[in-house]
Amino acid sequence: MTTRKRIVRSARDAKDATKPATKGQVVTIYRAEDTPVMDMLSSIPSRPSKFRDGEHIHVSDLINKCVRQIALSKELDLPMPAQIITASMGLTFAQGEAIHDYIKSMMLSKYRKDMYGMWSCKCGETKTDQPSYYAKVVDSVCESCGGPLDRYEELVLEHPRWRVRGSPDIVMRVSSKGVLYPIEIKSIAHDQWKVLTRAKPEHVIQVVFYWYLLKELGYPVSSVVSVVYATKGFVFSGTPFKEFVLDAEASLKYIDDYIEDAKALARYYKTGELPPRWKCASNSCPDAKKCHVVMECFQ
Numbered sequence: 001m002t003t004r005k006r007i008v009r010s011a012r013d014a015k016d017a018t019k020p021a022t023k024g025q026v027v028t029i030y031r032a033e034d035t036p037v038m039d040m041l042s043s044i045p046s047r048p049s050k051f052r053d054g055e056h057i058h059v060s061d062l063i064n065k066c067v068r069q070i071a072l073s074k075e076l077d078l079p080m081p082a083q084i085i086t087a088s089m090g091l092t093f094a095q096g097e098a099i100h101d102y103i104k105s106m107m108l109s110k111y112r113k114d115m116y117g118m119w120s121c122k123c124g125e126t127k128t129d130q131p132s133y134y135a136k137v138v139d140s141v142c143e144s145c146g147g148p149l150d151r152y153e154e155l156v157l158e159h160p161r162w163r164v165r166g167s168p169d170i171v172m173r174v175s176s177k178g179v180l181y182p183i184e185i186k187s188i189a190h191d192q193w194k195v196l197t198r199a200k201p202e203h204v205i206q207v208v209f210y211w212y213l214l215k216e217l218g219y220p221v222s223s224v225v226s227v228v229y230a231t232k233g234f235v236f237s238g239t240p241f242k243e244f245v246l247d248a249e250a251s252l253k254y255i256d257d258y259i260e261d262a263k264a265l266a267r268y269y270k271t272g273e274l275p276p277r278w279k280c281a282s283n284s285c286p287d288a289k290k291c292h293v294v295m296e297c298f299q
Contacts, residue, residue: 041087051080056158057265059166059209062258063202067265068275072293075274081292099187099230100169107170108152114173116180118153121145131155133173157213162262163269168210174222181222182210190233199227199244205258208251212259224248 021027030036052058057070065080073080085093107115112134119134120127121142126149128137137149154167168182184207188196199207207225214221229242264275280288283298291297 044087046084046086047090048082049085050082053080056163056165057262059164059206059213062164062209062262063205066279066287066291067261068277068279068297069291069293071265071268071274072296074268075272076293076296078292095232096187099232100185103185103228103230104152104170107172108150111172112150112152115152116171116173117155119149120151120153121149122147122151124151127153157210157217159213159216159262162259162266164209164213164262166206166210166213168207168214171214177220179220179222180214182207182214182225184210184225184227185230186227187230187232190231193229193231193233193242196229196242199229199246201254203227204246204251205254208246208248209255209258211248212252212255221248225251 051065052061057065057067061070070080072078114133116133117131118128119132119137119140121144123142123145125144126140126142128149134150140149141147142149152170154169155171157166157168158164169185170183172181172183173179174181184203186200186203204227207227211221211225224245225248227244227246229244231240261275267273268275277297280291280294280297282288283294288294288297
């Protein structure tokens with residue numbers, strides 16, 4: 001159908017639609033060749049995902065962002081750029097969140113008593129203010145919905161000096177002495193999952209950093225950590241999961257640079273000294289061209 005015919009027909013249908021419909025009447029608004037829902041969806045603007053500002057920098061931002069850019073944004077009172085979430089990206093994120101929630105629900109069905117974190121009710125009105133095992137809240141109920149506090153919420157870890165925050169997907173008690181075991185859950189496309197033979201570097205850094213925060217905060221920790229990958233495809237036989245167990249202490253070397261970045265950012269907040277520029281060799285490199293404070297950075 002040509003654009004002109006569509007405009008003419010749309011105007012005619014709009015005029016017909018203003019007439020009151022009678023009971024049981026079938027009204028022609030759209031034709032079989034139309035895509036009304038897609039037209040509606042395409043008219044909705046992509047939503048921005050704002051940078052997680054605040055007193056602490058999240059581990060994932062420490063890994064993926066430039067701390068000098070963060071400091072300069074604060075110095076110049078210029079917000080960090082928001083990420084534009086397209087519909088395709090939103091669907092991918094939604095799949096990942098659903099898979100994470102499903103795996104957590106599987107763990108809760110059998111290992112609830114050994115999961116360490118925060119606990120909330122179904123309506124979300126009531127939530128514990130301190131991390132604990134489920135046994136501590138098993139008799140608690142929400143005053144609003146009357147439900148139990150049986151929803152597992154991720155443990156929030158905050159380093160007291162370096163202002164770093166992290167939340168492992170699951171923290172498990174793996175011994176009667178309260179030894180904690182951080183688990184990171186990732187979901188990836190089936191084609192990637194099939195050929196995966198080791199944990200991806202950024203995920204190693206992430207889970208080891210969580211282990212390091214647990215240890216720094218005084219928790220007894222296991223010597224190893226796990227990254228579990230779930231496929232977004234269908235597996236006809238066998239398991240849809242792949243697990244990679246990492247020696248945490250041997251992997252600490254991978255987070256050395258990020259610890260230095262965290263210290264440099266914490267030092268800026270305390271003294272005003274900007275973190276060193278390490279990511280961009282010149283103001284014409286690809287990352288610098290996308291940076292909103294590049295001019296000030298190279299001044």
